[in-house]
């Protein structure tokens with residue numbers, strides 16, 4: 597979907613490694629750009645923990661709850677990179693740890709271990725700046741439910757979008773309004789609806805407003821939590837097409853979580869399959885969905901086809 601997908605980056609890296617020695621210009625042309633988001637060893641448990649938690653959970657124990665102490669190992673040792681304009685899809689069944697992983701990335705839940713380096717911001721998990729300030733500028737989440745996501749139902753759609761711009765440094769109302777209107781239109785909201793209160797919008801339209809609000813001041817990292825849940829299939833397809841177009845243009849690093857493999861197949865450049873809080877498979881969508889290697893991924897894919 598974009599030139600910085602991991603498969604292409606890996607191919608470029610391999611080409612660079614095997615090419616005859618060349619000058620700095622040639623090297624610069626084949627090396628992929630550094631990732632915008634680099635997560636390493638992200639881990640989070642709920643409970644007191646004990647020495648056996650890791651050994652007795654995951655594939656080995658077929659559970660994420662430690663039988664010795666009852667602790668839930670919700671996310672364990674998850675690592676990935678996401679480049680500019682790249683979309684990483686995370687799939688897994690209910691309880692596999694997707695929401696916990698997103699809330700670690702959104703700094704809502706503190707990690708027990710790991711790092712999350714965002715280009716230009718360093719390791720956000722160790723930053724001294726306040727979480728709220730970092731979140732506003734660097735990492736933005738689009739939630740499943742737009743009204744639960746802090747949007748104001750009685751406010752005009754364009755005001756919901758402009759408010760983020762004004763909160764993140766824009767001082768001109770006219771500019772905030774114009775930029776909000778442009779993005780709403782790009783995301784498929786007709787100009788005649790821009791001043792209507794959000795509460796008069798359908799679920800799919802409200803999701804677009806939430807997306808416009810997230811992207812009007814482009815974040816380094818965009819997190820999408822089940823972006824199409826509850827929407828009609830035709831609305832889903834349309835929304836996914838809008839997401840693709842706008843994320844390509846803005847070049848944020850996007851992480852999308854969904855239990856719907858089709859959503860991930862459409863949107864993602866690369867997929868992580870998560871099971872009992874661990875990554876069990878990682879690859880481009882064609883590899884993961886058409887030739888799954890891990891038994892859990894094989895089950896997921898088979899259940900999707902039934």
Ligand SMILES: Nc1ncnc2c1ncn2[C@@H]1O[C@H](COP(=O)(O)OP(=O)(O)OP(=O)(O)O)[C@@H](O)[C@H]1O
Nearest residue numbers: 642660668670688689690691692693694695696697
């Ligand atoms: N605050 C908490 N306290 C205790 N256990 C928790 C807490 N939050 C999550 N868990 C547990 O962590 C595990 C992972 O939960 P999580 O919500 O991340 O999964 P999920 O893949 O997002 O599921 P779903 O798709 O149903 O939302 C589950 O066993 C869950 O019960």
